[in-house]
Amino acid sequence: MATAGSATDASLDAEPAVGPGAPAFRPLYQQIKDLITRSLQAGEWRPGEAIPSEMELAARFKVSQGTVRKAIDALADENLVVRRQGKGTFVATHAEEHTQFRFLRLAPDDGSAGPAARRFIDCRRVRAPADVARALQLRSGDAVVEVRRVLSFGGRPVVFDDLWLPGVPFRGLTAERLAGYRGPMYRLFEAEFGVPMVRADERIRAVAADATAAGVLEVPPGTPLLSVERVSFTYGDKPVELRRGLYHTAAHHYRNQLL
Amino acid sequence: MATAGSATDASLDAEPAVGPGAPAFRPLYQQIKDLITRSLQAGEWRPGEAIPSEMELAARFKVSQGTVRKAIDALADENLVVRRQGKGTFVATHAEEHTQFRFLRLAPDDGSAGPAARRFIDCRRVRAPADVARALQLRSGDAVVEVRRVLSFGGRPVVFDDLWLPGVPFRGLTAERLAGYRGPMYRLFEAEFGVPMVRADERIRAVAADATAAGVLEVPPGTPLLSVERVSFTYGDKPVELRRGLYHTAAHHYRNQLL
DNA sequence: GAGTGGTCTAGACCACTGA
DNA sequence: CAGTGGTCTAGACCACTCG
Numbered sequence: 308m309a310t311a312g313s314a315t316d317a318s319l320d321a322e323p324a325v326g327p328g329a330p331a332f333r334p335l336y337q338q339i340k341d342l343i344t345r346s347l348q349a350g351e352w353r354p355g356e357a358i359p360s361e362m363e364l365a366a367r368f369k370v371s372q373g374t375v376r377k378a379i380d381a382l383a384d385e386n387l388v389v390r391r392q393g394k395g396t397f398v399a400t401h402a403e404e405h406t407q408f409r410f411l412r413l414a415p416d417d418g419s420a421g422p423a424a425r426r427f428i429d430c431r432r433v434r435a436p437a438d439v440a441r442a443l444q445l446r447s448g449d450a451v452v453e454v455r456r457v458l459s460f461g462g463r464p465v466v467f468d469d470l471w472l473p474g475v476p477f478r479g480l481t482a483e484r485l486a487g488y489r490g491p492m493y494r495l496f497e498a499e500f501g502v503p504m505v506r507a508d509e510r511i512r513a514v515a516a517d518a519t520a521a522g523v524l525e526v527p528p529g530t531p532l533l534s535v536e537r538v539s540f541t542y543g544d545k546p547v548e549l550r551r552g553l554y555h556t557a558a559h560h561y562r563n564q565l566l
Numbered sequence: 567m568a569t570a571g572s573a574t575d576a577s578l579d580a581e582p583a584v585g586p587g588a589p590a591f592r593p594l595y596q597q598i599k600d601l602i603t604r605s606l607q608a609g610e611w612r613p614g615e616a617i618p619s620e621m622e623l624a625a626r627f628k629v630s631q632g633t634v635r636k637a638i639d640a641l642a643d644e645n646l647v648v649r650r651q652g653k654g655t656f657v658a659t660h661a662e663e664h665t666q667f668r669f670l671r672l673a674p675d676d677g678s679a680g681p682a683a684r685r686f687i688d689c690r691r692v693r694a695p696a697d698v699a700r701a702l703q704l705r706s707g708d709a710v711v712e713v714r715r716v717l718s719f720g721g722r723p724v725v726f727d728d729l730w731l732p733g734v735p736f737r738g739l740t741a742e743r744l745a746g747y748r749g750p751m752y753r754l755f756e757a758e759f760g761v762p763m764v765r766a767d768e769r770i771r772a773v774a775a776d777a778t779a780a781g782v783l784e785v786p787p788g789t790p791l792l793s794v795e796r797v798s799f800t801y802g803d804k805p806v807e808l809r810r811g812l813y814h815t816a817a818h819h820y821r822n823q824l825l
Numbered sequence: 826g827a828g829t830g831g832t833c834t835a836g837a838c839c840a841c842t843g844a
Numbered sequence: 845c846a847g848t849g850g851t852c853t854a855g856a857c858c859a860c861t862c863g
Contacts, residue, residue: 336832370834373832
């Protein structure tokens with residue numbers, strides 16, 4: 308079977324489709340990948356849950372197991388999904404993640420990986436300034452939630468984060484909720500608000516500590532700090548967080564691997 | 567055929583090999599990948615050249631095309647090799663690379679991607695200081711080549727690099743050679759010295775400009791700068807460059823994608 | 826049209842997990 | 845033990861490149 312006729316709950320290309328608009332060529336496994344992504348987006352399976360087995364998905368989409376496998380491989384490459392031999396394939400989650408990995412690329416200069424202590428400075432509903440609105444694809448003045456917090460390692464404040472979340476999915480996010488939660492903040496976002504962070508872009512520069520940052524991070528004003536501006540996305544490449552972080556890099560560094 | 571007997575020029579696992587030392591299980595395609603990597607390392611095919619077709623490699627290693635394909639896929643994922651449909655598979659090269667991509671993650675704040683201007687401050691043979699020797703896995707005092715250079719964008723100096731290369735493969739690297747070369751520095755390294763950079767680890771922090779950096783980058787002393795310490799590797803995870811870069815991030819930023 | 830990589834299938838068997 | 849993902853094979857056909 309070269310072209311599938313139809314699937315149970317969504318449509319694959321019925322014909323090779325070589326119209327004048329030339330939709331080019333779209334491999335079957337990519338179409339399957341999109342269908343699975345759509346199911347993730349729709350919440351058909353929640354973070355941490357298993358998705359159906361390859362055999363089941365192959366039956367559902369009327370394609371071979373190999374094609375489903377390629378689709379899932381692609382999803383696994385993007386960390387949307389995690390494969391576990393003998394057990395199944397699971398929707399990626401920030402639940403385990405060994406606390407501060409994956410998205411916080413800060414490492415201590417020596418290997419000592421002490422646990423992070425969090426302190427929330429505030430959490431307020433505000434109207435989105437123009438730059439925040441632009442980053443989150445909202446309109447200026449739309450409701451957003453602003454959170455400010457500090458991360459400390461070994462008793463010393465190292466990270467000062469100022470972040471904004473769209474008001475609508477994050478209605479009900481309060482300082483108490485944040486302070487009372489055990490586990491990574493992104494885990495709370497996905498578990499309590501149904502917004503899993505899946506990808507992020509960062510822009511990094513060096514800046515001098517202003518009075519506020521100096522006070523929070525307990526350094527003299529003017530101290531060089533790493534400025535990390537991050538936009539995080541959920542499933543449909545939809546931006547759902549703007550974060551401005553200031554990192555004190557006297558005993559820590561931002562690690563990155565190029566390949 | 568579940569286990570291959572032998573190959574033309576190297577050995578695959580002859581037996582499942584379940585000794586007491588438990589070498590675990592090593593998929594065939596990974597063994598093939600290692601063999602191909604070894605050929606790359608030995609210079610059997612040079613950067614930019616095509617490697618044999620999947621069919622030829624399958625015949626050479628006495629495995630199916632599908633297995634070779636998986637091996638090459640893995641190599642392509644690590645950017646050791648580039649696949650081009652209809653043409654072949656080619657050893658990765660820094661020849662095209664659109665000038666400043668892949669390894670220099672600095673981008674202008676506005677989209678304006680002007681060409682970079684290079685200026686070489688010096689290029690000397692020196693004895694490796696302890697920290698350089700450690701990073702390059704040499705002995706303190708071994709000969710290394712130190713290069714210092716500046717990159718400018720739109721007439722303004724933005725990057726000040728100080729880098730060390732092991733003396734032995736880089737015998738004959740001179741300021742004239744560097745200044746006279748058209749194209750990326752890493753292209754010169756792979757083409758003239760047979761050392762392709764394949765992977766790199768970076769450690770980033772914020773520092774204040776000292777007198778030297780301030781002079782070179784034309785900023786006041788104390789200006790916050792991005793400090794980027796990079797160790798680059800060739801094929802066998804062998805470190806072949808230590809680079810300390812200082813980036814002036816007033817109009818540029820270091821971009822990074824997290825997934 | 827010949828040769829390359831890319832897709833898709835079908836089936837066998839292996840490694841791992843957990844009841 | 846049954847069920848999962850992981851490997852390997854063999855063969856067909858497709859998309860792309862280039863002479």
